[in-house]
Amino acid sequence: MPRRIVIGIQGVGHRVIDSVWRLGYAARFFTLTLLKSGASIRRFSLIIRELYFTGVLTMVIILVSGLFVGMVLGLQGYETLQKYGAETAVGTLVALSLVRELGPVVAALLFASRAGSAITAEIGLMKATEQLEAMGMMAVDPVARVVAPRFWAGVISMPLLAAMFSTMGVFGGYLVAVVLIGVDEGSFWSQMQSMVDFRFDIVNGIIKTCVFGVAITAIAVFEGYDAQPTAEGVSGATTRTVVTSALVILGLDFVLTAFMFRGVG
Amino acid sequence: MQRATMDLWVGLFVIAGVGALLILALKVGNLGTYNEAKSYTLVGNFENIGGLKIRAPVKSAGVVVGRVTDIQFSMKSFDAAVTMNMDNRYQFPKDTFASILTSGLLGEQYVGLAAGGDEGMLKSGDKIMKTNSALVLEDMIGRFLFDKASENSDGDGEDDSRL
Numbered sequence: 320m321p322r323r324i325v326i327g328i329q330g331v332g333h334r335v336i337d338s339v340w341r342l343g344y345a346a347r348f349f350t351l352t353l354l355k356s357g358a359s360i361r362r363f364s365l366i367i368r369e370l371y372f373t374g375v376l377t378m379v380i381i382l383v384s385g386l387f388v389g390m391v392l393g394l395q396g397y398e399t400l401q402k403y404g405a406e407t408a409v410g411t412l413v414a415l416s417l418v419r420e421l422g423p424v425v426a427a428l429l430f431a432s433r434a435g436s437a438i439t440a441e442i443g444l445m446k447a448t449e450q451l452e453a454m455g456m457m458a459v460d461p462v463a464r465v466v467a468p469r470f471w472a473g474v475i476s477m478p479l480l481a482a483m484f485s486t487m488g489v490f491g492g493y494l495v496a497v498v499l500i501g502v503d504e505g506s507f508w509s510q511m512q513s514m515v516d517f518r519f520d521i522v523n524g525i526i527k528t529c530v531f532g533v534a535i536t537a538i539a540v541f542e543g544y545d546a547q548p549t550a551e552g553v554s555g556a557t558t559r560t561v562v563t564s565a566l567v568i569l570g571l572d573f574v575l576t577a578f579m580f581r582g583v584g
Numbered sequence: 585m586q587r588a589t590m591d592l593w594v595g596l597f598v599i600a601g602v603g604a605l606l607i608l609a610l611k612v613g614n615l616g617t618y619n620e621a622k623s624y625t626l627v628g629n630f631e632n633i634g635g636l637k638i639r640a641p642v643k644s645a646g647v648v649v650g651r652v653t654d655i656q657f658s659m660k661s662f663d664a665a666v667t668m669n670m671d672n673r674y675q676f677p678k679d680t681f682a683s684i685l686t687s688g689l690l691g692e693q694y695v696g697l698a699a700g701g702d703e704g705m706l707k708s709g710d711k712i713m714k715t716n717s718a719l720v721l722e723d724m725i726g727r728f729l730f731d732k733a734s735e736n737s738d739g740d741g742e743d744d745s746r747l
Contacts, residue, residue, distance in 0.1 A: 368590060370594045370597065374601075418608065476601075478605075479598065479605075482601055482604040482608055483600060483601055486607050489611075512612070512614050513648055516614055517613040520613065521608055525605075
């Protein structure tokens, strides 16, 4: 009996040490990526190729889900607000919730599951088929050639995608509230414009998306690079990317919101 | 895929993203309607600002003409000094009347400006001399109860004299 307890406690200690070690390794890998990204920025065509895969191919899902999220917000917001005779405030509701929270967070979650998982799977498979080692043999640094362009493409495309998401959401809210239900168009836009502040709401939202972009792509490239070089290992790494990214996005969102919107307005 | 096609798609993607940002800034946000660079500041001292907050609108005749940028407690006159950022397009006479109003029964509070008849216009940094405090509901209820109470006691007095 005591022996079983000792083994159990040993297991806990092993896991803690293991996760701390992995976190340190991830931080070292992140710094290495930043240090070696100079070469990939000079060869910008590499980043453009990755922008196509992470940005352009994610655009469709972002645009469609943005539209639907905005439409749902318009519908639900109208249902509640009209009870208080404030249905013209539905524009403010849709715009503020999209620009401040839903745009960055939902776009980041979609981006993590669409682009982040693809990055991890690609790098993991390259590792499993020993392409990364082959590159090393040919004196091509795999971090500079494979990892850094994917990282920067993700960081660039995340704010753009989130902006598209929010814009489509506002358009969706407009479609439902003004076109379908018949809220007054003039007060829909004017209330929105009087309540949404550029520096306070929109810039803070953009800062959020930039932070999410760095976090998601850093997690994705690290999990891919660190994957066990087997089919099972790659699939596990892909799952870990999505799960970790989602948790990190939601956690970071709370921290950033607490700093940005605390006690103002 | 061909390099040129890929470049084209990425170009479209970046243009769409930047366009979305622009739409957010101009159509959804207040960058298109209100430009802080072309503005001047006015200060008004209010006895009581009620629930006025920073970024609350300044309206004249219902049109947003500026925004509250700062609220400080003034140690000189022991009242609230409210700094307002005004749009340059709108100039107001020197004897403009500023009051703190509420939009609707439960709405947000804002500063309402009523233009006077003076020839001279307010310049940046000027102080609005005529101000009217916010209505504080507790004060009103208190005054109402006080009036009622005194009315009743007057009534009692009359009854007494009649007896």
